[in-house]
Amino acid sequence: xxxxxxxxxxxxxxxxxxxxxxxxxxxxxxxxxxxxxxxxxxxxxxxxxxxxxxxxxxxxxxxxxxxxxxxxxxxxxxxxxxxxxxxxxxxxxxxxxxxxxxxxxxxxxxxxx
Amino acid sequence: xxxxxxxxxxxxxxxxxxxxxxxxxxxxxxxxxxxxxxxxxxxxxxxxxxxxxxxxxxxxxxxxxxxxxxxxxxxxxxxxxxxxxxxxxxxxxxxxxxxxxxxxxxxxxxxx
Numbered sequence: 632x633x634x635x636x637x638x639x640x641x642x643x644x645x646x647x648x649x650x651x652x653x654x655x656x657x658x659x660x661x662x663x664x665x666x667x668x669x670x671x672x673x674x675x676x677x678x679x680x681x682x683x684x685x686x687x688x689x690x691x692x693x694x695x696x697x698x699x700x701x702x703x704x705x706x707x708x709x710x711x712x713x714x715x716x717x718x719x720x721x722x723x724x725x726x727x728x729x730x731x732x733x734x735x736x737x738x739x740x741x742x743x744x
Numbered sequence: 745x746x747x748x749x750x751x752x753x754x755x756x757x758x759x760x761x762x763x764x765x766x767x768x769x770x771x772x773x774x775x776x777x778x779x780x781x782x783x784x785x786x787x788x789x790x791x792x793x794x795x796x797x798x799x800x801x802x803x804x805x806x807x808x809x810x811x812x813x814x815x816x817x818x819x820x821x822x823x824x825x826x827x828x829x830x831x832x833x834x835x836x837x838x839x840x841x842x843x844x845x846x847x848x849x850x851x852x853x854x855x856x
Contacts, residue, residue: 677847677849678785678836678850680844680846692844694745727792731793732805
């Protein structure tokens with residue numbers, strides 16, 4: 632059974648760095664072909680891909696956010712970590728991690744002073 | 745970026761009647777691997793998106809067969825043969841052929 636779960640702070644201040652962790656089970660990120668990604672959804676708005684990391688440590692970032700994003704993996708812990716620097720109120724959103732058809736429950740992150 | 749345009753923006757469908765949602769991409773979604781990576785998702789309020797269809801027409805496990813996907817190139821369609829109350833929510837198409845991956849703006853489906 633494949634599951635993913637996001638964790639991190641529900642509230643961050645403007646200019647701070649957001650660090651989110653995706654902890655998964657039921658698969659290994661060291662298996663060829665596997666990838667895990669992060670997607671976000673501002674309240675009432677559409678979905679937006681942020682970043683993707685592959686089993687071979689290849690990484691892809693949204694061009695519009697590339698300078699602020701970092702995605703890493705810890706295969707031994709079955710975790711993928713996303714950092715987003717210089718947070719702004721427009722970054723308020725529910726952040727999801729996903730692998731194909733499997734999605735986490737999401738975590739709402741609010742940016743406010 | 746590949747722009748995904750969905751229509752209509754919203755849809756009100758009578759229980760038991762068919763529904764259809766269109767999705768058009770700004771460029772061909774045929775990948776260098778020969779596949780067309782066009783997916784459909786359904787999201788109910790307060791829930792995570794659920795993938796229904798992958799690679800244009802393949803239903804994910806547990807997805808009722810009243811859902812079907814079709815299309816090629818730049819034009820794609822999601823059809824529901826007979827809508828049920830649980831089908832209410834927002835439907836998104838998503839392309840995974842080109843980075844960055846992109847979603848359509850969503851189609852809100854209301855069941856009458």
